[in-house]
Amino acid sequence: MSTLMQAVRMTDFGGPEVMQLSQVPVPVPGPGDILMRVAACGIDRKDLLVRNGTIRKKSVGYRAAANDARTGIDLPLTLGAEIAGTIVAVGSAVHGFKVGDRVASLPRRGHCGVCLYCHTGRSESCASAWFIGQDADGGYADYVLVGPDGLCHVPDGVDLVEASLAAACIGPMIRAVRDVAQVRIGETVLITGASGGLGVHGVQLAKGAGARVIAVASSAAKAERLRALGADEVIVVTRGHDFSEQVLALTGGRGVDVGIDIVGAAALPFVLRSMALYGRVIIVGETGSGKIDLRPAIVLLRRLQILASYAPGVTHMVAALQLLERGQIRAIIDSRRPLEEAVQAHHLMESGGDVFGRIVLVPSHDA
Numbered sequence: 001m002s003t004l005m006q007a008v009r010m011t012d013f014g015g016p017e018v019m020q021l022s023q024v025p026v027p028v029p030g031p032g033d034i035l036m037r038v039a040a041c042g043i044d045r046k047d048l049l050v051r052n053g054t055i056r057k058k059s060v061g062y063r064a065a066a067n068d069a070r071t072g073i074d075l076p077l078t079l080g081a082e083i084a085g086t087i088v089a090v091g092s093a094v095h096g097f098k099v100g101d102r103v104a105s106l107p108r109r110g111h112c113g114v115c116l117y118c119h120t121g122r123s124e125s126c127a128s129a130w131f132i133g134q135d136a137d138g139g140y141a142d143y144v145l146v147g148p149d150g151l152c153h154v155p156d157g158v159d160l161v162e163a164s165l166a167a168a169c170i171g172p173m174i175r176a177v178r179d180v181a182q183v184r185i186g187e188t189v190l191i192t193g194a195s196g197g198l199g200v201h202g203v204q205l206a207k208g209a210g211a212r213v214i215a216v217a218s219s220a221a222k223a224e225r226l227r228a229l230g231a232d233e234v235i236v237v238t239r240g241h242d243f244s245e246q247v248l249a250l251t252g253g254r255g256v257d258v259g260i261d262i263v264g265a266a267a268l269p270f271v272l273r274s275m276a277l278y279g280r281v282i283i284v285g286e287t288g289s290g291k292i293d294l295r296p297a298i299v300l301l302r303r304l305q306i307l308a309s310y311a312p313g314v315t316h317m318v319a320a321l322q323l324l325e326r327g328q329i330r331a332i333i334d335s336r337r338p339l340e341e342a343v344q345a346h347h348l349m350e351s352g353g354d355v356f357g358r359i360v361l362v363p364s365h366d367a
């Protein structure tokens with residue numbers, strides 16, 4: 001194995017052009033590390049926020065776990081946290097994984113394993129956990145260091161590129177649809193941002209759970225593809241425009257039982273207006289930083305529940321891989337691109353370009 005690899009390094013905070021493809025040393029695993037040969041790394045919107053400087057700090061978990069007084073993100077940095085690949089080396093303290101294993105990783109590692117949240121299956125809230133591609137180098141590279149606490153084996157029948165979507169694209173929607181919303185057969189589910197990396201899987205999961213699915217998307221072309229994934233109705237609307245009248249028209253004036261909002265403040269007011277009595281509003285994402293006017297009377301009179309569905313845990317990643325193995329969900333990949341196209345991909349996502357599902361970087365390993 002070569003001692004050098006290709007990695008997309010950001011050398012400053014700013015536009016996509018702060019990233020360059022570079023030759024750097026292959027990282028050497030410490031006792032608790034696992035070195036993974038990257039098969040694929042999805043591009044999350046969070047990567048854009050780290051790159052443009054919106055997120056400039058190391059996570060609290062990293063600082064606590066590393067007892068590290070530095071707060072700023074170290075540059076240069078390799079982004080990327082949605083990773084699957086093959087293990088090529090394991091640290092001396094690692095158990096349960098070996099060279100040659102095919103694995104997928106959570107975006108986090110460093111879970112302590114003994115806090116209240118780790119002990120109760122809510123390790124996403126562990127104060128010691130920290131982020132790959134933010135606190136340490138990530139997966140826009142030939143190789144990346146990952147940790148056993150955030151890793152699971154990929155079943156033989158599942159393609160590693162598709163497996164890279166398990167943790168951060170499919171996992172969050174399993175939590176939202178199954179655990180938080182607890183969608184029941186016959187209910188109506190509204191999903192905003194339905195053509196994005198999370199939405200395309202949310203549509204499939206809600207349909208699979210027996211719901212009638214109303215998807216909100218931004219173009220007619222995407223609407224067609226969402227119908228093919230199982231959406232019963234698709235409302236085409238530009239971002240920031242009210243779609244609640246259409247939702248009410250499609251539901252005989254009653255509204256939806258579950259509203260899953262992946263967009264945030266730009267869509268949430270319209271989700272609230274789309275809800276039936278006793279509806280559950282599930283907030284999965286915030287793609288901006290806006291705020292909304294909330295009339296408590298609406299929540300009260302409609303008997304609404306407003307719930308957060310936070311980051312996925314290992315259990316959601318495992319469930320996602322099982323669904324992929326059985327063909328019960330399709331991993332929706334917009335495009336598979338070489339590392340050389342990371343800058344172009346960021347431009348496309350930032351400009352609100354035509355993306356359906358996840359853009360995935362696939363290293364060529366020819367460093």
Ligand SMILES: [Zn+2]
Nearest residue numbers: 112115118126
């Ligand atoms: Zn913990």
